[in-house]
Amino acid sequence: MTKDKHQALIENFEKEVSLNEVEKEIIRDYFHFFTIQKKKDLLRSGDICNYTFFILKGCTRSFNIDEKGIERIQNFGFENYWVGDLLSLFTGEPSSLTIETIEHSQILKIHKDDLENLYNEVPQLERFFRILYQKAYVSSLKRLNKMVQFSASENYNQLIKEQPNLLQRVPLAYIASYLGIAPESLSRIRRNS
Amino acid sequence: MTKDKHQALIENFEKEVSLNEVEKEIIRDYFHFFTIQKKKDLLRSGDICNYTFFILKGCTRSFNIDEKGIERIQNFGFENYWVGDLLSLFTGEPSSLTIETIEHSQILKIHKDDLENLYNEVPQLERFFRILYQKAYVSSLKRLNKMVQFSASENYNQLIKEQPNLLQRVPLAYIASYLGIAPESLSRIRRNS
DNA sequence: CGATTTTCTTAACATAGGTTAAGTCAATTT
DNA sequence: AAATTGACTTAACCTATGTTAAGAAAATCG
Numbered sequence: 001m002t003k004d005k006h007q008a009l010i011e012n013f014e015k016e017v018s019l020n021e022v023e024k025e026i027i028r029d030y031f032h033f034f035t036i037q038k039k040k041d042l043l044r045s046g047d048i049c050n051y052t053f054f055i056l057k058g059c060t061r062s063f064n065i066d067e068k069g070i071e072r073i074q075n076f077g078f079e080n081y082w083v084g085d086l087l088s089l090f091t092g093e094p095s096s097l098t099i100e101t102i103e104h105s106q107i108l109k110i111h112k113d114d115l116e117n118l119y120n121e122v123p124q125l126e127r128f129f130r131i132l133y134q135k136a137y138v139s140s141l142k143r144l145n146k147m148v149q150f151s152a153s154e155n156y157n158q159l160i161k162e163q164p165n166l167l168q169r170v171p172l173a174y175i176a177s178y179l180g181i182a183p184e185s186l187s188r189i190r191r192n193s
Numbered sequence: 194m195t196k197d198k199h200q201a202l203i204e205n206f207e208k209e210v211s212l213n214e215v216e217k218e219i220i221r222d223y224f225h226f227f228t229i230q231k232k233k234d235l236l237r238s239g240d241i242c243n244y245t246f247f248i249l250k251g252c253t254r255s256f257n258i259d260e261k262g263i264e265r266i267q268n269f270g271f272e273n274y275w276v277g278d279l280l281s282l283f284t285g286e287p288s289s290l291t292i293e294t295i296e297h298s299q300i301l302k303i304h305k306d307d308l309e310n311l312y313n314e315v316p317q318l319e320r321f322f323r324i325l326y327q328k329a330y331v332s333s334l335k336r337l338n339k340m341v342q343f344s345a346s347e348n349y350n351q352l353i354k355e356q357p358n359l360l361q362r363v364p365l366a367y368i369a370s371y372l373g374i375a376p377e378s379l380s381r382i383r384r385n386s
Numbered sequence: 387c388g389a390t391t392t393t394c395t396t397a398a399c400a401t402a403g404g405t406t407a408a409g410t411c412a413a414t415t416t
Numbered sequence: 417a418a419a420t421t422g423a424c425t426t427a428a429c430c431t432a433t434g435t436t437a438a439g440a441a442a443a444t445c446g
Contacts, residue, residue: 064338066341070342087334133330136330137329137333138280138283144340145257145259147337148265149260149373171394172394181434183393184436185434187395190395344402345403365423366424375404375405376425377403377425379424381425382402383424
């Protein structure tokens with residue numbers, strides 16, 4: 001009995017839509033498995049984002065370099081997370097994001113053209129991805145609200161409350177970048193918590 | 194020759210999609226015109242957002258009250274802007290936003306159920322609104338980036354450069370709220386610019 | 387194993403923006 | 417016209433975070 005590399009992906013789809021065996025097989029054909037070392041890029045700033053990635057194992061960070069030359073982490077990816085740059089994917093324009101692995105990772109990817117084909121063969125997935133994109137929009141609005149309304153200290157404490165595992169998997173400097181503060185400031189915040 | 198209250202709306206659609214006369218007439222039937230005084234609510238926090246609004250004349254602000262009791266303006270609406278709460282519209286959950294007119298305004302509105310019917314009768318509009326929602330997502334990401342990466346002063350100066358008319362139409366206290374700072378801080382920033 | 391690099395912390399000082407309180411000016415009301 | 421209200425500014429002081437520099441601790445390398 002061989003291990004099904006697509007199992008977690010299928011289960012992820014099945015949280016929103018129903019799939020029969022034929023459809024599952026189509027999905028397995030379209031999503032390509034690969035492994036990648038830590039500190040390697042899934043997407044490089046300036047490239048067009050042609051793929052959508054599904055993380056089976058490992059972890060990633062998506063960041064851009066701001067006008068002052070500082071890396072700004074937008075989000076992290078973990079097991080069963082979808083990563084990519086929706087903006088670049090929607091518009092076909094070069095991405096401003098770099099997506100880099102933080103750990104050695106196992107990932108499934110699908111090309112945007114294949115995703116279009118897949119929509120035709122398994123129409124339920126159109127709904128799945130619409131919901132996924134809406135959730136991305138919602139989480140962007142929520143994050144904006146948090147950044148405006150809470151202090152870095154409040155945001156840090158809420159973050160580790162919601163995702164305590166974060167501390168064990170990503171360096172503090174990345175968390176500081178995600179919170180929009182200097183690593184030194186995060187140290188100070190941690191001391192006073 | 195009577196003035197067509199829906200003209201600006203039709204032109205707004207026609208920037209993205211083609212419409213024949215029959216379709217335009219259907220659209221005119223679905224969008225309802227009304228006028229509203231300044232300082233009145235289009236949507237009240239806690240209510241479900243059942244309508245999408247198109248501003249013909251006037252101006253609005255959308256804000257929520259944060260956990261510290263402070264009004265946080267998310268965006269302004271002007272002529273030919275779409276306003277509403279996409280989150281509440283998508284999910285059917287109560288909105289956290291209040292949308293209030295800043296000036297006496299002329300507005301078109303459509304109920305979300307009617308919008309579904311309209312999609313069936315004029316399918317091009319499905320594409321129009323998908324693009325509109327994607328743009329909303331993009332602008333949310335851009336605003337998040339700005340808030341994290343620039344100082345209030347930089348954001349203020351860029352804002353009035355991009356929308357110089359803002360100063361003539363909305364009180365400074367609203368602009369401060371939009372920038373996420375106290376009105377006193379905006380005064381200081383303006384003095385030092 | 388020791389050496390080196392990376393990660394994290396600490397401290398001193400600088401700065402942006404918050405808070406409080408008062409004051410100015412223009413518009414509106416009586 | 418006087419009084420009131422609303423919009424905006426100013427000033428003094430406070431606090432959170434940035435910046436710079438150094439050091440400690442942990443991880444990695446040779």
